[in-house]
Amino acid sequence: MNIAIADRLVELRRSRGYSQEELAAALGVSRQAVSKWERAESSPDTDNLIALARLYGISLDSLLLHAAENDGCAAAAAPEAESQEVHEDETDRLFAASAAWDAAEREAVRRRRQGLRRALTRFPYPVAITLLYLALGFALGWWHPGWMLYLTIPLYYGVVNSL
Numbered sequence: 716m717n718i719a720i721a722d723r724l725v726e727l728r729r730s731r732g733y734s735q736e737e738l739a740a741a742l743g744v745s746r747q748a749v750s751k752w753e754r755a756e757s758s759p760d761t762d763n764l765i766a767l768a769r770l771y772g773i774s775l776d777s778l779l780l781h782a783a784e785n786d787g788c789a790a791a792a793a794p795e796a797e798s799q800e801v802h803e804d805e806t807d808r809l810f811a812a813s814a815a816w817d818a819a820e821r822e823a824v825r826r827r828r829q830g831l832r833r834a835l836t837r838f839p840y841p842v843a844i845t846l847l848y849l850a851l852g853f854a855l856g857w858w859h860p861g862w863m864l865y866l867t868i869p870l871y872y873g874v875v876n877s878l
Contacts, residue, residue, distance in 0.1 A: 720779060721755035727771050727778070728753070742766050769813070774806040828878055835875040841868055 728738055739746040742763055751757040768778045844864050851857040
């Protein structure tokens with residue numbers, strides 16, 4: 716990794732108000748890894764670069780090629796300014812689509828959990844426990860220790876409600 720990209724990572728992190736620890740926690744890496752990226756001792760892998768771009772709300776090109784745009788001559792950058800605006804619009808559209816996809820995925824998971832919770836709360840667990848208690852009592856004579864099965868009813872509903 717070159718120094719320009721490392722400086723860009725430091726600049727982006729500070730402009731967004733993240734400490735190295737907060738950024739590391741958001742990316743699921745160690746603080747030392749973030750420090751090494753910012754000192755140009757190592758490079759983030761592709762997954763972390765994508766996560767950084769998403770976190771900062773910029774494209775990978777903006778993340779990695781920002782220094783090249785600033786160092787290049789003004790004449791070469793002028794014709795590309797209009798295409799850069801189009802590219803940023805495309806990037807914004809892709810980020811919006813990605814956010815919509817993530818939201819739809821979270822909603823689908825929530826609906827599945829809600830359906831599972833509904834099914835488990837409709838299951839007559841106390842009736843099943845009573846039948847099990849009677850079966851153990853008549854078959855094995857476990858009347859006295861069998862009553863402890865009833866202690867599982869609040870546990871069952873506690874687990875179901877935590878889903």
